[in-house]
Amino acid sequence: MTAIPTNPRIVVLNTRAANVHSVEKALRKVGADPVVTSDPGELETADAAVLPGVGASDAVMRALNTLGMSEPVKNFAAYGKPLLCVCVGLQVLFDSSEEGQLPGLGLFDGDVQLIPYGMTDELGAAMKVPHMGWNEVTFAGDDADRNPMFKGIPQGSHFYFVHSYRCVPDNEAEIAATTQYGVEICAAVARGNVIGTQFHPEKSGDVGLQIYKNFLDLAVESVS
Amino acid sequence: MLTRRVIPCLDVDAGRVVKGVSFIDIRDAGDPAELAAFYNDEGADELIFLDITASSDARNTMVDVVEKVSSEVFIPLTVGGGIRSVDDMRKMLEAGADKVSVNSAAVANPKLIEDCSKEFGAQCVVLAMDVKRVENSAQSQIEGYGNVPAEAMWQVYTHGGRRATALDAIKWARQATELGAGELLVTSMDADGQKTGYDNELLSVISDTVTVPVIASGGAGELEHFYDALTEGKSNAVLAASLFHFGELRVSEVKSYLSERGIPMREV
Numbered sequence: 001m002t003a004i005p006t007n008p009r010i011v012v013l014n015t016r017a018a019n020v021h022s023v024e025k026a027l028r029k030v031g032a033d034p035v036v037t038s039d040p041g042e043l044e045t046a047d048a049a050v051l052p053g054v055g056a057s058d059a060v061m062r063a064l065n066t067l068g069m070s071e072p073v074k075n076f077a078a079y080g081k082p083l084l085c086v087c088v089g090l091q092v093l094f095d096s097s098e099e100g101q102l103p104g105l106g107l108f109d110g111d112v113q114l115i116p117y118g119m120t121d122e123l124g125a126a127m128k129v130p131h132m133g134w135n136e137v138t139f140a141g142d143d144a145d146r147n148p149m150f151k152g153i154p155q156g157s158h159f160y161f162v163h164s165y166r167c168v169p170d171n172e173a174e175i176a177a178t179t180q181y182g183v184e185i186c187a188a189v190a191r192g193n194v195i196g197t198q199f200h201p202e203k204s205g206d207v208g209l210q211i212y213k214n215f216l217d218l219a220v221e222s223v224s
Numbered sequence: 225m226l227t228r229r230v231i232p233c234l235d236v237d238a239g240r241v242v243k244g245v246s247f248i249d250i251r252d253a254g255d256p257a258e259l260a261a262f263y264n265d266e267g268a269d270e271l272i273f274l275d276i277t278a279s280s281d282a283r284n285t286m287v288d289v290v291e292k293v294s295s296e297v298f299i300p301l302t303v304g305g306g307i308r309s310v311d312d313m314r315k316m317l318e319a320g321a322d323k324v325s326v327n328s329a330a331v332a333n334p335k336l337i338e339d340c341s342k343e344f345g346a347q348c349v350v351l352a353m354d355v356k357r358v359e360n361s362a363q364s365q366i367e368g369y370g371n372v373p374a375e376a377m378w379q380v381y382t383h384g385g386r387r388a389t390a391l392d393a394i395k396w397a398r399q400a401t402e403l404g405a406g407e408l409l410v411t412s413m414d415a416d417g418q419k420t421g422y423d424n425e426l427l428s429v430i431s432d433t434v435t436v437p438v439i440a441s442g443g444a445g446e447l448e449h450f451y452d453a454l455t456e457g458k459s460n461a462v463l464a465a466s467l468f469h470f471g472e473l474r475v476s477e478v479k480s481y482l483s484e485r486g487i488p489m490r491e492v
Binding site: 019021022025026028029054055056059117121122123125126127128129130131132133134135136158160161162163164180181202203204205206208209 | 431455
């Protein structure tokens with residue numbers, strides 16, 4: 001990998017309830033040198049951060065609370081430096097989730113709802129929950145004013161999803177991408193420096209790696 | 225629209241892929257990382273690595289394999305074979321697996337599914353089941369297990385298909401998902417290796433029984449078989465092993481065929 005002139009300090013938050021290592025490997029693949037840590041103090045010197053998540057939202061929230069990460073993550077979001085939240089990492093940004101009892105971080109207004117069961121798709125097949133596999137993603141806006149995290153990615157590219165719940169932002173302007181699974185599913189949210197994806201860019205082949213590359217570029221910018 | 229998945233399955237023995245790809249110019253046909261990269265380029269939607277290592281000393285080599293493959297290839301990776309505990313599963317997930325499959329150990333101790341699902345989430349837990357049509361339930365009686373229920377059409381086998389159990393495959397599929405399995409990998413032992421098509425009756429009954437995705441395994445020999453498993457068999461994904469490894473069909477070929485027949489496929 002080529003060396004980056006301004007080496008940004010990217011922190012991957014390890015809630016011990018996430019595929020942190022896959023995220024770390026994807027970042028390394030695009031040339032970053034991330035720090036994986038459970039110490040929220042590391043955020044103070046970070047140029048960019050990733051909050052990964054798999055599994056249940058309560059497990060992630062409990063880990064964030066136990067590790068003392070909840071407030072530092074909220075503060076980091078307020079600094080204006082790039083913060084990427086993935087899958088359940090995205091879902092915990094909302095106020096609440098049907099999946100669990102614990103309140104979320106409340107960085108986005110809205111809630112997280114179970115994907116409806118019992119729908120059938122265009123082939124007449126039952127639509128399974130979890131929504132698992134590669135689905136087509138439509139990014140909001142024209143290519144020209146596309147969010148920098150999603151630049152260079154063809155409209156309609158396939159990304160890998162694994163989830164049973166979907167986030168429903170109150171503010172539609174914060175929906176940065178969507179996909180269809182019987183109902184419209186919010187595939188990404190964005191507000192300024194805070195980006196969340198429902199899909200797993202670290203498992204979405206080349207288009208997914210492009211997102212990490214874009215994230216690294218934003219991290220470099222946030223250093224200078 | 226959610227695409228259907230085409231998944232090559234690779235058997236790994238002591239860190240080396242057995243029956244590795246033999247038809248292309250690849251430096252080392254036994255290197256899991258090289259093969260993973262090859263299938264990734266071919267458009268595989270996911271990879272399954274099955275550890276068939278017999279000796280327990282060599283077990284840790286699988287962790288290294290997963291570590292290496294997941295550093296090079298960024299598509300979902302399922303790992304199975306010899307997973308007996310929550311700790312076994314944790315090791316594989318930490319090494320970079322996205323899902324881990326359990327088989328014999330889950331039959332012996334169904335709580336393993338529940339424990340793993342609670343710890344890591346249902347999306348990580350794949351129940352693999354080896355299934356055979358019941359020909360004569362009286363003969364299927366297994367010491368310590370009792371009889372297969374008279375109404376059962378298929379029964380579950382363990383230990384790589386060597387040991388019969390009294391489990392009705394359909395009931396086991398339902399029980400496993402209730403315990404927290406997030407996906408089922410269903411191998412028909414009758415169809416496996418025959419190249420006459422998947423057991424679509426079995427697949428569709430299981431798919432109608434559970435709410436989680438089903439991966440069809442065993443029996444693929446022609447392009448049409450993949451289509452049938454995804455339509456008649458109602459499967460969400462199709463798996464093949466030697467068919468791909470020996471180059472009889474290419475993953476890319478299967479995907480363009482399915483796409484032409486109206487099955488949603490991921491373009492690479």
